[in-house]
Amino acid sequence: MRMETYRRDRSYRWNYDHGPSFRGSFPSIPATPRKDFFGARVNSRLGVAAGILLNSKWVECYSRLGFDVLTYKTVRSSGRPCYPLPNWVFVESKRELDVGADEILRTARRRPRDPAAVTSAVCFGMPSQPPGVWRKDVRRARGKLRRGQVLVVSVVGTPREDGGEESLVEDFCRCARWASEAGADIVEANFSCPNVCTAEGSVYQDPGASARLASALREALPSTPLLIKSGHFSDRRRLGSFYQAVDGGADGVVLVNGVSRRVLGADNKPVFGAFERVGILGKAIHPAAVSNVAAAVRCCGSKGLELETIAVGGVTGVEDPGSFFDAGARGVVMGGVPMLDPLLALRMKESHPEW
Ligand SMILES: Cc1cc2nc3c(=O)[nH]c(=O)nc-3n(C[C@H](O)[C@H](O)[C@H](O)COP(=O)(O)O)c2cc1C
Numbered sequence: 001m002r003m004e005t006y007r008r009d010r011s012y013r014w015n016y017d018h019g020p021s022f023r024g025s026f027p028s029i030p031a032t033p034r035k036d037f038f039g040a041r042v043n044s045r046l047g048v049a050a051g052i053l054l055n056s057k058w059v060e061c062y063s064r065l066g067f068d069v070l071t072y073k074t075v076r077s078s079g080r081p082c083y084p085l086p087n088w089v090f091v092e093s094k095r096e097l098d099v100g101a102d103e104i105l106r107t108a109r110r111r112p113r114d115p116a117a118v119t120s121a122v123c124f125g126m127p128s129q130p131p132g133v134w135r136k137d138v139r140r141a142r143g144k145l146r147r148g149q150v151l152v153v154s155v156v157g158t159p160r161e162d163g164g165e166e167s168l169v170e171d172f173c174r175c176a177r178w179a180s181e182a183g184a185d186i187v188e189a190n191f192s193c194p195n196v197c198t199a200e201g202s203v204y205q206d207p208g209a210s211a212r213l214a215s216a217l218r219e220a221l222p223s224t225p226l227l228i229k230s231g232h233f234s235d236r237r238r239l240g241s242f243y244q245a246v247d248g249g250a251d252g253v254v255l256v257n258g259v260s261r262r263v264l265g266a267d268n269k270p271v272f273g274a275f276e277r278v279g280i281l282g283k284a285i286h287p288a289a290v291s292n293v294a295a296a297v298r299c300c301g302s303k304g305l306e307l308e309t310i311a312v313g314g315v316t317g318v319e320d321p322g323s324f325f326d327a328g329a330r331g332v333v334m335g336g337v338p339m340l341d342p343l344l345a346l347r348m349k350e351s352h353p354e355w
Contacts, residue, residue: 005061006052006339008089012082012127016054020061027346029066032353034148037069037331038186038225038251038308043148044068044355045331046321046345048338049254049312050154050188050229051122055129056141062338063145066346069310069331070145072138074154074190076128077175083125083195089271091263093119093284099234104262105280107271115340116317119284121263122336123195123272126156131175135182142183153184154229157213159199168199169213173220180224187224189217189250192231194260194279195272204230205238207245214249225251227310232256232285233292240299243307247300252308252330255292259285259313281336282314289313290323297328318347321355 005020034041047069053059059070090108097103097119105121112118128134142151157172176187191203191210203209210228217226228250233239246253258279265271272278293311300307310331311324321332332355337344348355 004339005342006088008086011085012054012087012124019054020052020058022061022342024342026064027066027343029346030349030353032349037150040150040185041148042068042150044345044349046348046355047071047152047331047333049333049335050074050190051335052339056137056144059141059151060144062342063149065342066349067338068149068345069152069333070149071152071154071188071333072141072184074126074128074156075131075134075175075179076126076156076158077131077171078128078158079130080126080128080158082127083123083272083275086271087124088120088122089263090118090120091280095284096287097259097261097280097284099232099259099288102261104264107263107265109266115337117283118316118336118340119280119282120336121261121271121278121280122258123275123278126190126193126196131178135178138179138182138184142185150185151183152186152188152227153179153182154188154190155179156190156193156200165209165212169216172213173216176217176226177220180221184224186227187221188227188229188254189213190229192229192257194231194258194277195275202231204228204242207241210242211245211249214246218249227252227254229254229257232259232288232313236295239292239295240303243296243299243305244303247305247307250307252310253296254310254312254333255296256285256289256313258335259288283316284314286314286316286320290327293324293329294327318344318351321348322352325355
């Protein structure tokens, strides 16, 4: 059986304290020509998306495995526990998710043998360590990187029960400043989370709120590159409105987060209990992600927007980033697959040193 560096049978806390469960020896990484990535020189524009890099130990492990754009999992301005287990399950799925239909998915009866065929569902609720812990740990993580690598720190604002949009904006900006002060090369503001029901999970669906938040973040971070993480758009016009809204504030958009769907277990009940809608990732979302990225790049060209797009969604095999780069992506990051196939970036760099 293949190793999983994130133990899905253990709690988030266990994985934070004891992970990553990587047992191999670290490979030597092929030298590749340097490329520009938001002002930094990187070995490749391939990386790990906000997801399994829970802390500096995880960042160090994946930096040694040759991923060059390393995203520290989303942090908040106060501590927040993870949702109870399960947090991550494999799902049965036909090859491609139908973006026009709100189909219900089912948990896989068997663990797929081939990581390249995996579609999965996650439901964590964007947990966070208290800022006193993550601010020190981000600094530690930055110190672990090798030459030609960058640390992206993903942040999210937390709405106050008595506060409106203004308090959410303030909180986002506070986290972004802390991340930058702690040593983030790039800050990523998360405007989307498929399993969080409060306002911070769906900012990207509201162009007005996205515009106000992006420009406040720009003011808070005058000299640190700023990315915004967005959910998937099934409607091209809404994608265009979102890009227009954040242009001028952000330097780039990370497209896409998990695609929201309901997932049932063998007993026909929602597998994540109260959280019916969760994020689908992996193989089945790749065509939808490529089509969003291609539409976004076209939109920037036709409207003269200055945003770059960092692609994410369903990369599971060596050749998959090609469709994103061909569509005009500036970089490609991976969410779920680094857990199952930690040597994937190494093989990608051997086959495509130009990436
Ligand atoms: C274990 C796990 C946790 C995740 N947590 C976050 C998160 O905290 N913030 C975020 O923006 N995206 C999060 N994601 C979503 C990924 O960044 C990515 O958008 C998604 O997995 C789709 O990419 P994939 O198909 O390559 O997995 C998470 C993904 C995984 C696998």
